[in-house]
Amino acid sequence: MPKPLILVTNDDGITAPGLRMLIRYMKDLGDVVVVAPDSPQSGMGHAITIDSTLYFKRVVTDPGDGALEEYSCSGTPADCVKLALQELLPRRPDLCVSGINHGSNASINVIYSGTMSAAIEAGIEGVPAIGFSLCDYSWEADFRPAEKAVKQIARESLKQGIPEGVVLNVNIPRTRGELPKGIRVCRQARANWKEKFDKRTNPSGRDYYWLTGEFELLDKGMDTDEWALAQGYVSVVPTQFDLTAHHAIQELNNWSLHE
Amino acid sequence: MPKPLILVTNDDGITAPGLRMLIRYMKDLGDVVVVAPDSPQSGMGHAITIDSTLYFKRVVTDPGDGALEEYSCSGTPADCVKLALQELLPRRPDLCVSGINHGSNASINVIYSGTMSAAIEAGIEGVPAIGFSLCDYSWEADFRPAEKAVKQIARESLKQGIPEGVVLNVNIPRTRGELPKGIRVCRQARANWKEKFDKRTNPSGRDYYWLTGEFELLDKGMDTDEWALAQGYVSVVPTQFDLTAHHAIQELNNWSLHE
Structure with a gap:
């Protein structure tokens, strides 16, 4: 059986340590092309x-990483995926993984x-896709404790197939060298950013x-990604x-829109 | 009773005809500030x-438009909303309207x-919000047939309140001077773009x-925004x-993620 073909991309740029680490993890699972x-x-x-x-x-960039081919692109992450696929x-990849981002992409x-x-761009094109992020913004972040969970989730995605219309948003807690406690399937926590504009x-x-x-954080639920991360678990949000809010269609149909 | 305060923004830039038209429509409903x-x-x-x-x-930009104040900003549409609110x-606006975009924002x-x-940025901050788009990319597009529907939807949003966690995506069909046939509440049609990269x-x-x-278009449903637009109706998608795909959580919980 041919090895799975895995497209690796990110938004921190082709030299980011999180991307280099993800390439290494993925080459144990298949043939890797980076865009x-x-x-x-x-x-x-x-x-x-x-x-x-x-x-x-x-x-x-780094032959030791073991990617078949690497391309750098002047565009955005979504551009990279479009360019890679077209x-x-x-051939069509079996999986697209994006990351590992330096910083959380949980919640809002x-x-x-x-x-x-x-990852969403790949999902729109029908390619199973996962975004991975580590809750540590530092360029020197330690990605090693993430390895087991990242591989496990990618392996299961290749084996089970990700449901149609769904991409996985995986966030990994910042731990001090220890392994995360486990993996939790979660919903997106309700939250926002209180902006401050620093005037100069x-x-x-x-x-x-x-x-x-x-x-x-505006959500006390124990089934959210923020909760899982705070407890030391890796969060997986389908x-x-x-974007349709199907539950709101009935309410809007009662508005006076039809005269 | 004080007039509603309405924040108007867009992504085509402060001089776009679609924005200027939206300001004129909104000043009939309240006090308008543009960012x-x-x-x-x-x-x-x-x-x-x-x-x-x-x-x-x-x-x-154009005193005849009747906005209380106008600001141009070097940032993105989401930046404009953050800057406006903070x-x-x-005071906190009663409504944020974005557009009228030159071109469709229906479906994917x-x-x-x-x-x-x-609009989504405003919604995240708890401000009722609507994005308006006309299915005509031309800078000379005729926005007049949209007036009645745009005002009706904005007026109802002010009166009824938009459900929490929801923003409205309104698309207006291109008509040849005629009024749209009416307004339809819809779901987002399934579709994607078949990319072509034009190499030079x-x-x-x-x-x-x-x-x-x-x-x-990958969707034959008669309850979608694309269907409504093709029939000459204005589409409103909550x-x-x-972004949680709640229906997929149970399936993912059956994966081998927990050993």
């Missing part, structure tokens, strides 16, 4: 490049996540702002791109 | 600006939509690509930012 942004794309949400040109090039891969962060947008003045006297903020 | 990108941001998905600085300035508005387009990302060579001999594609 990743040539520079960091965090916070890009589900952006695509429609009004400027896209470049890509074949690169050799132009670069020898999924909405802003370039890591997840790559540039050398020409013009005001500008840095966007900062504090995460505000995530969909049909 | 919109200083340049087009289409295809930006739910991007936010975290690694560069944000500028905004108070502008007077820094620029005198919602995922890539800057127009909808602004730049003057230095390097290959580059333009992302193009064809929309592929859209949510809890």
